[in-house]
Amino acid sequence: KLQLALGGAGTWDEIVALVAEAVADAEPGTWILGRGWHQSKWLESPVPSVEGLPTHHDLSAVSPENPVLLGHASGHMAFANARAMELAGIDETTPDPDGGEIVRDVDGQPTGALRETAESLVARLRGESLEWNHARQVVRLAGEECLAKGITSFQDAGSSFGLIDLYRRMADEGELPLRLWVMVRESNEAMAEGLSRYRMIDRADGFLTVRGIKRSIDGALGAHGAWLLDPYEDMPQSTGLNTTSLDVMEETARLAREHDFQFCVHAIGDRANRETLDLFERVLAGDRTRRWRVEHAQHLHPDDVPRFAELGVIASMQAVHCTSDGPWVPDRLGEHRSAEGAYVWRDLIDSGAVVTNGTDAPVEDVDPLASLHASVSRRMANGEVFHEDQRMTREEALRSYTIDAAYAAFEEESKGSLEVGKLADLTVLSRDIMTVPEDEIPGARVVYTIVGGRVAYSQPGPPSPGG
Numbered sequence: 001k002l003q004l005a006l007g008g009a010g011t012w013d014e015i016v017a018l019v020a021e022a023v024a025d026a027e028p029g030t031w032i033l034g035r036g037w038h039q040s041k042w043l044e045s046p047v048p049s050v051e052g053l054p055t056h057h058d059l060s061a062v063s064p065e066n067p068v069l070l071g072h073a074s075g076h077m078a079f080a081n082a083r084a085m086e087l088a089g090i091d092e093t094t095p096d097p098d099g100g101e102i103v104r105d106v107d108g109q110p111t112g113a114l115r116e117t118a119e120s121l122v123a124r125l126r127g128e129s130l131e132w133n134h135a136r137q138v139v140r141l142a143g144e145e146c147l148a149k150g151i152t153s154f155q156d157a158g159s160s161f162g163l164i165d166l167y168r169r170m171a172d173e174g175e176l177p178l179r180l181w182v183m184v185r186e187s188n189e190a191m192a193e194g195l196s197r198y199r200m201i202d203r204a205d206g207f208l209t210v211r212g213i214k215r216s217i218d219g220a221l222g223a224h225g226a227w228l229l230d231p232y233e234d235m236p237q238s239t240g241l242n243t244t245s246l247d248v249m250e251e252t253a254r255l256a257r258e259h260d261f262q263f264c265v266h267a268i269g270d271r272a273n274r275e276t277l278d279l280f281e282r283v284l285a286g287d288r289t290r291r292w293r294v295e296h297a298q299h300l301h302p303d304d305v306p307r308f309a310e311l312g313v314i315a316s317m318q319a320v321h322c323t324s325d326g327p328w329v330p331d332r333l334g335e336h337r338s339a340e341g342a343y344v345w346r347d348l349i350d351s352g353a354v355v356t357n358g359t360d361a362p363v364e365d366v367d368p369l370a371s372l373h374a375s376v377s378r379r380m381a382n383g384e385v386f387h388e389d390q391r392m393t394r395e396e397a398l399r400s401y402t403i404d405a406a407y408a409a410f411e412e413e414s415k416g417s418l419e420v421g422k423l424a425d426l427t428v429l430s431r432d433i434m435t436v437p438e439d440e441i442p443g444a445r446v447v448y449t450i451v452g453g454r455v456a457y458s459q460p461g462p463p464s465p466g467g
Contacts, residue, residue, distance in 0.1 A: 004034030035071035056112030074220030099243035143177025158185030158214035171204035183212035218272035226269035288312030309352035326386035357400035
């Protein structure tokens with residue numbers, strides 16, 4: 001385990017107890033890291049709290065010498081203890097960074113919650129750059145998990161040039177477990193110098209492609225960081241955060257166009273999506289061939305739905321977010337905005353847009369069947385359906401994970417369907433997910449994952465019953 005898994009914790013007290021156990025086994029001064037907590041999924045609210053979030057005092061009490069940083073499930077907020085904030089120099093005088101917020105109590109003292117770019121004030125101290133061989137092992141383990149879930153190609157939503165160097169070496173040495181399509185996440189200055197050297201298509205027999213650039217224009221709804229046109233229902237003083245300035249976004253877009261990279265923008269809130277579409281429209285100037293992408297496209301104003309098809313912009317969505325987040329989305333947006341603009345993939349498809357699917361791992365489990373099931377059912381864990389009028393058909397859901405996802409990467413000529421001349425990448429399941437009862441789709445198991453005609457994963461033991 002590289003960090004504590006906090007997704008199963010039902011309360012803040014449980015998380016504090018997990019950290020206390022980790023501290024007992026750690027050397028003084030070493031970092032305690034975790035990820036996966038979500039305050040809207042806890043069984044009870046923490047006491048004391050600020051904006052529904054805990055304060056650091058209980059966490060600091062169990063870990064006075066070890067700095068602690070616990071990432072939110074969304075990846076857009078983190079929680080630090082007193083020692084971590086001390087090392088980062090965060091106190092009542094520290095200004096909020098651009099695109100971020102240090103959450104404070106009524107006395108102006110930091111609570112430990114760090115929204116969006118404020119997380120980097122602490123995260124940059126972790127010394128998390130992995131030694132080369134360790135990094136290789138991490139890539140292998142992640143690849144093995146993907147293969148076990150039936151994934152033959154993975155779209156990496158943002159890697160540094162250094163990590164791409166590792167991917168390139170592993171690809172050239174035949175060590176990548178599955179095919180990677182990578183977006184670059186670097187400063188504009190670094191990309192202006194390096195993009196021409198790092199663009200690669202189908203390197204190492206199609207195992208590595210680098211042709212996208214990733215930027216985030218806002219944060220996540222769960223952390224109140226999604227950038228909205230109107231204030232949050234449960235935080236009326238806020239419309240969220242613009243995490244990357246529009247000037248920087250414009251410069252990145254022009255770099256992407258100049259170097260023939262796809263621009264892939266994380267946009268969750270309706271304001272974020274509108275600003276992104278406006279930017280694409282300005283920079284592309286009528287060119288619909290670039291296949292630029294909006295990653296997530298979760299909450300849209302109805303006026304912006306038809307613009308995806310009109311501009312040739314791909315809605316790169318993750319259906320499992322709908323069923324995972326659905327129970328608390330109305331708390332953030334209210335019932336009206338939830339109904340008319342939240343996870344509206346039916347409206348996007350009907351308007352002519354290309355909609356792709358994914359899981360946003362590690363925000364959600366990498367298992368594609370959970371997201372495919374969410375696409376067609378929109379059924380949440382509590383049994384309720386989140387606006388059933390937006391459901392996909394099974395064929396549409398399958399396309400969103402196969403041929404349409406390949407199209408979104410300029411790979412539809414080699415991937416995405418079983419045709420003569422295409423790559424022999426396929427997944428064999430224990431059930432026919434196109435015909436089984438809808439609620440049995442998640443129960444299908446991966447029997448074989450085949451990459452390039454080679455069995456890269458096979459189900460241990462005898463085939464499951466009914467397969």
